[in-house]
Amino acid sequence: MTEILFYHLTESKLEDALPPLLDKSIERGWRVAVQTADSERRDALDTHLWVYRDDSFLPHGTDAEEFAADQPILIAADNGNQNGATVRFLVDGAEPPPVSDYERVVFMFDGYDEQQLEAARGQWKRLKGEGHNLTYWQQNRDGRWEKKA
Numbered sequence: 001m002t003e004i005l006f007y008h009l010t011e012s013k014l015e016d017a018l019p020p021l022l023d024k025s026i027e028r029g030w031r032v033a034v035q036t037a038d039s040e041r042r043d044a045l046d047t048h049l050w051v052y053r054d055d056s057f058l059p060h061g062t063d064a065e066e067f068a069a070d071q072p073i074l075i076a077a078d079n080g081n082q083n084g085a086t087v088r089f090l091v092d093g094a095e096p097p098p099v100s101d102y103e104r105v106v107f108m109f110d111g112y113d114e115q116q117l118e119a120a121r122g123q124w125k126r127l128k129g130e131g132h133n134l135t136y137w138q139q140n141r142d143g144r145w146e147k148k149a
Contacts, residue, residue: 003104004127004134006120010111011139014091015045018108019052022073025087026058030104032073033085037092039064039077045091046075093119099127111138 009017018034025032036042042062049058060073063082068074074083079097081088086103090096093116099105107123109116128134137145 001133002099002102004099004132005104005106006124006134006136007106007108007145008111008120008136008138009108011141011143014108014110015048015052017139017143018045018089018091019049019056019058021089021106022049022058022060023056026072030087031083031085032087032089033081033083034073034075034089034091035079035094035096036075036077037094041092042075042077049073049075092116096123099132 007017022032022034034045036045046060046062049060058073059071060075061068061071063074063076063078063080068082069084071083074085076082079095081097081101087106088096088102088104089106089108091108093109096105107120109120111117124134136148138148140146
């Protein structure tokens with residue numbers, strides 16, 4: 001069954017919280033898709049991942065590029081799976097594809113954005129109602145993730 005996680009951003013922005021999670025995914029050998037709500041946000045995240053830290057490199061590309069299928073991390077503005085990802089991150093309230101197509105689905109949402117909060121609550125309710133096991137993670141004051149009951 002698909003592992004479904006909800007990451008509630010309260011102490012940092014997505015641009016700060018997402019790259020370490022992507023790093024860990026690559027370390028584990030996972031292929032990843034990051035789904036944004038639109039192409040403008042996709043392109044902004046793409047640019048950010050090239051420069052977010054001087055001493056790091058995250059191999060990635062976008063669904064608008066020629067070699068999208070070859071990317072270990074693919075940033076997409078739709079719910080396709082061009083790179084055969086087994087892990088999918090959904091950001092900014094992006095509407096998920098069928099979760100059963102993935103081993104892990106991660107919803108990341110900004111705790112200070114009412115639309116994102118409502119979208120996450122709606123997804124939680126829908127997926128819980130379908131019988132999925134869900135976990136909820138929230139940042140502590142240091143920005144570290146804590147699993148909540």
